Amino acid sequence: MAKKGYHHGNLREALIEATLTLIVARGPQGFTLSGAARQAGVTPAAIYRHFAGRDDLVAEAARQGYELFAAMLSEVDALPGAPRVRAMAQAYLAFAERHPGHYVAMFESGIDLARRPALSEAAGRARDVLHGACDGMNADAAEVTAHVWSLSHGVVELYLRNSAGLSHPPEARAMLSRALDTYLSGLVSPAAQTSR
Incomplete structure (x- = not known):
């Protein structure tokens, strides 16, 4: 060979x-x-x-994945606020589809970010991009970031990657869109809700 x-x-x-x-x-x-x-x-x-070994190789694949992920999130071209948050959540799904190896290395390999500073920094940069989009959503930006990330990740796992093993999983993008609509509408101030 x-x-x-x-x-x-x-x-x-x-x-x-x-x-x-x-x-x-x-x-x-x-x-x-x-x-x-x-x-x-x-x-x-x-x-x-x-x-140095297996984990070192997988960690580098994960680090590259976080860099690609941050770049995809940064390329989102949408109005600030809810439209940008929705677009970034959809970019999360697009990343999982386009870079499945990186996605698995990042989220399913069991590599401890706390023990790998370069990996932790790359993950932090991706989180910061999403956090920037969640800022100003009438709620704590860190909490909104965690919710949007969790929601996106759950839809990827359960419906895009069909970890639930459903015979007819719902369409992932539509599922994520509906879930985000429900979540983000709850962040709108009561005064804004009554004026709609």
């Missing part, structure tokens, strides 16, 4: 790509260093030139 990582001069990225492919196919628990090495076309020993 050709040593693709060495041939292309970027073994580190080749290993990350192999990791992303394998964790989509087998899940984070089914991913192995030897499998990643084989996918990248190198020996398992070559991995240790760039990564």
